[in-house]
Amino acid sequence: MRKMLKWLFILLAVLSIPVGFFIKHEHAVFFWDKIPSIEAIFGVIGAFLLILATAILTSFAQKKEDFYD
Amino acid sequence: MIDIAPPAFIFILGAILLPLLRERRLRQVFQLLIPLIAFIDLLYMPKGTYWVYNFLGYDLILGRVDKLSMCFGYVFVIVAFVGMVYALHVREVGQHTAAFLYIGSALGVTFAGDIFTLYVFWEIMAVSSVFLIWYQRDKAALDAGFRYIMVHIFGGCALLAGIIIHVSNTGSTNFGFIEYGGLASQLILLGFIINAAVPPFHAWLSDAYPEATVTGSVFLTAFTTKSAVYVLLRTFPGVEILVWLGAIMAVYGVAYAVLENDIRRLLAYHIISQVGYMVAGVGLGTEMSMNGSTAHAFCHILYKALLFMGAGAVIYVTGRRKLTDLQGRNLYKKMPITLSLYMIGGFSISAVPLFNGFISKTMVIAASAELERPVIYLLLHLASIGTFLHTGLKLPYGIWFGRVPEGEKVEEEEIEAKEPPLNMLIAMGMASFLCILTGVYPEILYNLLPYPVHFHPYTLNHVVGMTQLLLLTGAAFWLYIDKLGGEPKISVDTDWFYRKPGVLLLWFVSNPMQDLRLRLQSFFTRMVTNVASLSKNPILLPEITVRYFHLKIMNRLYQASGTYKDKADELKGLESRIAAAKEMRYDENVYRRPIGLGVLIAIIFLLVYGLIYFIRLR
Incomplete structure (x- = not known):
């Protein structure tokens, strides 16, 4: 089940990237709107940034469960 | 005049009646009926401003109905119904009562047309919601609930201060757009963003909601923060x-x-x-x-x-x-x-x-x-x-x-x-x-x-x-x-700023401050005792003072001359004379004078006045 979910996600993610090349942004506002599949790039960068933020936060904000006791 | 009731009152009435129902099935039906009645009530509420009551010269408006308030009103009632279905198995009536009060006050905030009405429902919302946390009945919940209510009381005070300044500046109690700038608007905004859990005033939420009862937390997620968003939409x-x-x-x-x-x-x-x-x-x-x-x-x-x-x-x-x-x-x-x-x-x-x-x-x-x-x-x-x-x-x-x-194993059984x-x-x-x-x-x-x-x-x-x-x-x-x-x-969040220093504050209050309190109390008790003792006979006050200084001087002299031990009896005698003087109560027959004290003082005063007058005249 877990492996199936994992590969399903990765497969769909990979398949979704070429689709972006066929879609035209109707109301491009920012410069990045014209880059094909930019949302996919956002997804990867965003997830990476958040995992990085976790590592930073963990270093000073995570304490033992009895910290306030 | 319209015949329907403010939706807030339907829930508040529900909260009052619910504990009176003994039969569990009946109570369950009632729990579902109240949100249904409120929903029908919403359907029949026309747009406009009504339920206006004059109080101390101010208009309290319980029904300001427009698309914005109706949108929040609908979702509040819907989630109230869903939440009540979820909580049907809970036998503790108090939990449902608190939930009804909480929902009712959130609806009161939603349809309030003036800031006084808004404030009253705002505070009921804070007080009623804390019971959904406390009903969990463990120490973590009690502590978290206490912190929750303290933060909300702080927010409520900021809001009230802002409202008072705003009303005295503008003379208007209308709950609508407020120009941002100046102390009044900043305090009102502070009150609102505390309830919206905007950092750094957000830690109450992540601290308290997870400690609430399983069913209570469902209600908590819906009303406090979203009613804050609603008031922000209205005002800022x-x-x-x-x-x-x-x-x-x-x-x-x-x-x-x-x-x-x-x-x-x-x-x-x-x-x-x-x-x-x-x-x-x-x-x-x-x-x-x-x-x-x-x-x-x-x-x-x-x-x-x-x-x-x-x-x-x-x-x-x-x-x-x-x-x-x-x-x-x-x-x-x-x-x-x-x-x-x-x-x-x-x-x-x-x-x-x-x-x-x-x-x-x-x-x-x-x-x-x-x-x-x-x-x-x-x-x-x-x-x-x-x-x-x-x-x-x-x-x-x-x-x-x-x-x-x-490398780890599930230690407990399945x-x-x-x-x-x-x-x-x-x-x-x-x-x-x-x-x-x-x-x-x-x-x-x-x-x-x-x-x-x-x-x-x-x-x-x-x-x-x-x-x-x-x-x-x-x-x-x-x-x-x-x-x-x-x-x-x-994870340590901004609640650290009141949880850790809070412990220090508690220590400071219960140790050094308590010690200071006891010292002051004992000092003033002694003073009061002495004044009370002296007031038994104020006429002896000069005599006691003289005897007291006499005792002190003799004491020092004997100590300096090294004859203290020999004169101990004499000193004791002096002490006992002071004690005896203190015990003597005023008796007008003992202190009777040829003329009254008042007349004597008046004569002395006239004499002094006459002397000054005479000296000045020369």
């Missing part, structure tokens, strides 16, 4: 600081959520994040952003209630609330329906197309793009990624599929897990249905929004873009899955 649209606060809190919530091991605390951080979108929408101040905030509040209430119901069902069945305690249990095999319903909430909050989060969250993000605010746009996007990463992936994976890390009671599943089913209905057919919601909607979420670009964002986030999750597991730790 277009205030720039709210744009930044909202965008930062959207990211802040998801960043902290990842550290969490407690499943409801993780979800609580996502409330902060999601309310961030709404606050940012208020700050952007355009029709589209305000519509987005309202729509997102509506959708958020439904899917967050669903998520809390799902997490609550797991806690109810397993008795465990931490990811580290739930891993390796294969709960997906034992609670597949709960998992499926939870996932609808997970997809909704993550803005997956066809679920309601998609039609509201994208509206706020589109509003930031419309105003060409790239940083805000990117921050809100980042928060979307984090939301899916944690609520859509980490949490369900951790609860239902979580594996024990390598959990006897099964699906929760039917009423819980039905409530989750209803919320799921509404999440999908409003996601598939957004016009239902768009018709309720305060401004005309010119937004089409289901464009190819939006759908593909969001799908790509989520799928790539999902792929990244599977790659970094080891770094996203729960750890048996807690």
Whole structure:
């Protein structure tokens, strides 16, 4: 089940990237709107940034469960 | 004159009558009947301003009905019904009473037309909601509830101070747009953003909500923060600081959520994040952003209630609330329906197309793009990624599929897990249905929004873009899955600033301050005793003073001359004479003089006056 979910996600993610090349942004506002599949790039960068933020936060904000006791 | 009652009063009346019903079945019917009556009441409430009562020269308005208040009114009543279905099995009447009061006061805030009415309901909301935490009846809940009410009292005081200054400056009690700038507006805004859980005033939420009862937390997720969003929409649209606060809190919530091991605390951080979108929408101040905030509040209430119901069902069945305690249990095999319903909430909050989060969250993000605010746009996007990463992936994976890390073993025996009671599943089913209905057919919601909607979420670009964002986030999750597991730790947040110094303050008060208090008390007690003793006979005061100094001088002299021991009897004699003088009570026959004391003083005064006059004359 877990492996199936994992590969399903990765497969769909990979398949979704070429689709972006066929879609035209109707109301491009920012410069990045014209880059094909930019949302996919956002997804990867965003997830990476958040995992990085976790590592930073963990270093000073995570304490033992009895910290306030 | 209209014949219907304010919806707030229906719930408050329900809270009063509910404990009087002895029969459990009857009580259950009543619990469901009240939200139904309130819903019908809403359907018959015409637009306009009514239920106006004059009090001390001010108009108290209980019914200011327009599209904005009706949108919040509808969703509040809907979630009240869903929450009551979820809580039907709870036998403790007090919990339902507190919930009814809480819902009623939230509706009172929603339909208030003046700031005094708003304030009264605002405070009832704080007081009634804390009982939903305290009914958990453990120490953690009692402590968290106490901190919760202290923060809300602080916020309420700030709000009241702001209201008083505002009313004395403007003379108006109208609850509407307030020009931002000046102390009054800043205090009112502070009161509102504390309830909206805007950082750094947010820690009460992630501290208290996870400690509430399983059913109580469902109500808590819906009313306090969303009524704060409603009042912000009314009073401070277009205030720039709210744009930044909202965008930062959207990211802040998801960043902290990842550290969490407690499943409801993780979800609580996502409330902060999601309310961030709404606050940012208020700050952007355009029709589209305000519509987005309202729509997102509506959708958020439904899917967050669903998520809390799902997490609550797991806690109810397993008795465990931490990811580290739930891993390796294969709960997906034992609670597949709960998992499926939870996932609808997970997809909704993550803005997956066809679920309601998609039609509201994208509206706020589109509003930031419309105003060409790239940083805000990117921050809100980042928060979307984090939301899916944690609520859509980490949490369900951790609860239902979580594996024990390598090298560790599940020490305890297998959990006897099964699906929760039917009423819980039905409530989750209803919320799921509404999440999908409003996601598939957004016009239902768009018709309720305060401004005309010119937004089409289901464009190819939006759908593909969001799908790509989520799928790539999902792929990244599977790659970094080891770094996203729960750890048996807690995260320190801004509540540190009152929890740790609070302990020090308690020590300071109960030790040095208590010592000082005792010293002062003893000093003043002695003084009072002496004054009382001397006042028995004030005429002897000069004599006692002379004898006292006589004693002191003799004492010193004998000590200096080294004859102290020999003269001890004499000194004791002096002491006893002072004591005897103190004991002598005033007796007018003893102190009778040829003339009265008053006459004597008058003669002395005249003499002195005469002397001064004589000297001056010369």
